[in-house]
Amino acid sequence: MRDAEIIAVGSELLTHDKLDTNSLFVTEQLNTLGVEVRRKLVVGDDRVRLEAAIRHALGHADIVVLTGGLGPTEDDLTRDATAAALGRKLIFSEEICEWIAERFRKFNRTMAEINKRQAYLVEGAEPLPNPRGTAPGQWIVSGDRVIVMLPGPPGELKPLVVNEMIPRLQKMLPPLAIRTRFYRVAGMGESDLDALIAPVYTKVENPATTILAGMGDIQIHLRARAATAEEAERLLEQVAPQIEELLGDRLYSRNGDTLETVVGKMLRERGATLSVAESCTGGMIGERITNVAGSSDYFVGGFLTYSDEMKVRLLGVDPALIAERTAVSAEVARAMAEGARARTCSTYALSITGEAGPESATGIPAGTLFLGFASEAGSEARKINVPGDRNRVRMLGAQSALDFARKQIR
């Protein structure tokens, strides 16, 4: 009784520039009840396709949530298609019609004839009042299935979900407690990570484990479901500590914080400051650090030294060192970090230099990067090789640099 399908209705959601974002909110709210969304479908304003889609969903999901298509125009077909799929009639509601007319009067407008279309209910449906729009939602129970019709505009949909749909579902569903862990990991690929922790998480079905890989960043969600919160927590404890131990040092967050947030917290705890010296990333590291509100407490600033000349002029890197080692070298990465630290008087400085591609100006292969870190204790450098295009090299470079800083600070 906890499988759901969401059907978003509207031809505009099938263009190349518009996504069905309502489903994210609906999913989030359904998940709080332990309801899992098994399919999400987008259908255009097409009567035949929509009716077929609703019919199919009723055959496979316990809860079918329809969003959109409740407007007053000929294109708004959700009411008609739902009634047809259920083999029920549409019934005109004087009460709803009067409510819509009242709403128009309130805004000194006259209700158009076409708005009467919004006063039709599927036979047996309970109207869900929509204080922000003219079309009410509809709640329909059919055997052991529930069909919920919600208006498409997010500002109308959200209150209906929270105030009408979720409380009704909650009454119907047996109680369920959910507990989660949200890990983030840097410095390893998805397949290596999976090979490492799969032996632990595949042993159990509850908690369910989801692995989400981004650019140099992996998120691991554990979600345990049980009759009580204590039981759900106990289920989590059967795998979470083992996963944490296997990940070790690479686990940078236990609560979903981003890497820049974690580094920021470490700096704040130590009363320390950071500066950066970026070459190939061109500002990406600074941009990420300053994306955290309050980062001015620990981030002082930095240097974008895209050319060799700027590394010399702005950071005081010895030109002879660049001539000897090239700008893409451990020595220059360290000199950049040392220069940034000296010139900003920050506690720490983080640097990156490398060849982002697509063509190599230096003869050094694209994807070769050096990270530098300077502190009172001296400076360190690390070489990394990043396969892929320019964007990937830069993004993985920035991610690796932040992770290098995290490890060095700690």
Next chain:
Amino acid sequence: MRDAEIIAVGSELLTHDKLDTNSLFVTEQLNTLGVEVRRKLVVGDDRVRLEAAIRHALGHADIVVLTGGLGPTEDDLTRDATAAALGRKLIFSEEICEWIAERFRKFNRTMAEINKRQAYLVEGAEPLPNPRGTAPGQWIVSGDRVIVMLPGPPGELKPLVVNEMIPRLQKMLPPLAIRTRFYRVAGMGESDLDALIAPVYTKVENPATTILAGMGDIQIHLRARAATAEEAERLLEQVAPQIEELLGDRLYSRNGDTLETVVGKMLRERGATLSVAESCTGGMIGERITNVAGSSDYFVGGFLTYSDEMKVRLLGVDPALIAERTAVSAEVARAMAEGARARTCSTYALSITGEAGPESATGIPAGTLFLGFASEAGSEARKINVPGDRNRVRMLGAQSALDFARKQIR
């Protein structure tokens, strides 16, 4: 023969925080051939549901595009489910296996046993080479239907769509000439823009006009379809010149180039160089400029001067000026640009200073920004007010700064 369904595969796409964005790109590309997407479905990593979904799609669409689920793990079921839905076998390809192993060798890694799963082809499928990943796409013709399997990571999917899928579809489909214009506009809101150009574009149905509003950036697509290219071009010419005239100076690109690309081209044409001095954007402008391959030809570098002290120390801004005017002022924006230009010896320098929020450290309301620009001729500043949260303020700030540079350089 021009109806398509897109099926995105992956349980992570059914969570509350992840959308299937691949479908936008696939839709855009299919539309260039006159193919319309009729349904978009998201299914989890669930063998039974996926096979049923593919079977259903084959009954209703001419072209079925599957994205994701081609990875090496047990959860990657697209190959198996497609084969089952078509009643075909999966066949191991030594050739693809060797190609994958070679790819691992290239990066000094050993191919894991599970990666062999990626070397299976649906019987009769043509592999689509994936230069950026290990899983090839697959192209399958079944009667008058086409099934295309594409990898989920956008960086892998996009080149496969453009280089493999679209050319193959183009060969199959009856010719249809499509001509497009792709305008980009900065410095105005979506509703103002629509009010301005709607009287022109609503007069005709062909070309179709799509307006896509991003953060401080609006894209306008005109798409004309006709039997011949000449006829499509003639249809475009009935509206395009009027739209260009109405947009005037705000139109920065006629071919879809980004603002940073346009600024880069202007600098390159003039043999000029640029430096930046960023406060609240923390590196976002530099990051955008250097995201363009070859930007080292005109971008020398810059300064992230997040604190007042850094504005003084790194850029030579007079501390008395900051004390008198605050760091968020036209005078300081100009002094920052002048300082960056003097210290890097660049032709031009662009600066930004402002209050990104959420809380204001200066007493100046969040969203107040000053842009500065320095050249041989002196310096200019402009004040802008950006409503919204921290992220929006920073992004619109960076966008406005680049547009300011465009207008000043010209």
